[in-house]
Amino acid sequence: MIEAKQLSKRFGDRLAVDQLSFSIERGEVVGFLGPNGAGKTTTMRMLTGFTPPSSGKVIVGGHDLFEEPAAARRLVGYLPETPPLYPEMTVAGYLRFVARIQGLPKRDCAEAVDRAMERCGLKEQRRRIIGDLSKGYRQRVGIAQAIVHSPPVLILDEPTVGLDPAQISDIRDLIADLSSAREGELQHAVILSTHILPEVEAICRRIIMIQEGTKRLDRPLDELKAEGQTLQMLFAREIVGEQVPSAGQGGAA
Ligand SMILES: Nc1ncnc2c1ncn2[C@@H]1O[C@H](COP(=O)(O)OP(=O)(O)OP(=O)(O)O)[C@@H](O)[C@H]1O
Ligand SMILES: [Mg+2]
Known part of the structure; x- marks a missing residue:
């Protein structure tokens, strides 16, 4: 439903996003993870047409976001870091x-x-x-x-930041609800950024982890769980670079 192709964004001599590619289908809720400054917001701004990429493409529902911006942007809903x-x-x-x-x-x-x-x-x-x-x-x-x-595509930049526990739970239910099938309504494709790992485990079916604008991991959560991996461990290994052994593999990473 939405596809990022080799997206890059350069600010001066700083490469904030580097050749990032992924695609997200209807019914998927993707957790977009990475440390502060990894390039999550910048990527989301490119996916919604708010920031032009330095290179690369975004295709939404078959429309190129930069060649047919009106048709593509109609298909996208965006919750920015600070909503306008x-x-x-x-x-x-x-x-x-x-x-x-x-x-x-x-x-x-x-x-x-x-x-x-x-x-x-x-x-x-x-x-x-x-x-x-x-x-x-x-x-x-x-x-x-x-x-x-x-819109069939929802891009949510830290949707539960600053909410109380009851509201966090309501918003998580809402996001889960948006991605599931409803009679007469189409399922959404959702990508959300957050720093709350339990939130990802509660509502996301797939994880994309980036660091310094580069993709480090893109896998279904079920698969990771089946391997006994926790997001905390993955974050430590992929992002912080700690020597965390893979679960059940006697230390082979
Ligand atoms: N308008 C801008 N001009 C210059 N540099 C920018 C601009 N916007 C973002 N950056 C830089 O791009 C990098 C990625 O920032 P971005 O806001 O995308 O990170 P993030 O992953 O959303 O971080 P956080 O978790 O803190 O929200 C950072 O180094 C940031 O300083
Ligand atoms: Mg951000």
Whole structure:
């Protein structure tokens, strides 16, 4: 559904992302991991068309993001590290505004906004001013704006950062729900970045780990679990470079 081909991004003489390639299908929830400064946000910004790559391509639903930006971007919902919320707008008013910007016909907006608020647990807050909401509820509005136009691809940059445990659990359920099949609705392809490893184990089916902009690992979580690997161990081995033995292999890495 979304494919990164040899994506690179250079800032001055610093290569933030280096020839990164992967593709993600509908129904997949991919955990995008890596230490601070690894290039996760930069990659996500390239996948959504917010930052042009220095080289490489992004294909969304068969459309090249840079040759057919309008067609490709319609298929993508994005929760940035800092969501661009308008603090003086109401929740419903803001979501209507985003729905229109995303090209939904006016007659479909009310239903789309209702659906997004319902899914993100925002119905009670519909008339509240965004600036008055707690951080967790603002984060929900950020997710609602990413899904309001029902994009098949969701790109979520640290979606649960700053939330309380109950809200973290709600947002995880929401993400799991978005990727599973629902009658009359298409499954999403989801890629999310996070530093919370238990979160990845709870909702992701596949892990992509990067370091210094380079892919270190891309594997299904089931497979890793079957080998007795924990993400903590993998992170230590792939990223920190510790000599952690592979589980069940008597130390052979
Ligand atoms: N606009 C920019 N100009 C210059 N350098 C940048 C810019 N944006 C990002 N970088 C650099 O690119 C590298 C990757 O940053 P990025 O924000 O993508 O990392 P990240 O993996 O999202 O980290 P974190 O876990 O801290 O969010 C860093 O070295 C960062 O300083
Ligand atoms: Mg980041």
